[in-house]
Amino acid sequence: MEDKLKVLAVWLKETALNNPFNKDVYTDGTLESVIKSAQEEVMYKIGDYLEEILEMDNEQIKDELK
Secondary structure (H helix, E strand, O other): OHHHHHHHHHHHHHHHHOOOOOOOOOOOOHHHHHHHHHHHHHHHHHHHHHHHHHHOOHHHHHHHOO
16 A cells, blocks of 8 residues: 555656646636646645655654644
């Protein structure tokens, strides 16, 4: 299961860096561009959080769950 979560974290971060929402400066309005950028940022941040959690030892996880 841990390996699967590691793969998910990598996919999220890599996808976020590769224009997954097809931002197009010629056809997208300002609002659309901002929304797409925010979605990419959220994907990358979730990947960061997953990696951080996977690096925690059991004691750190127990502390977080208190």
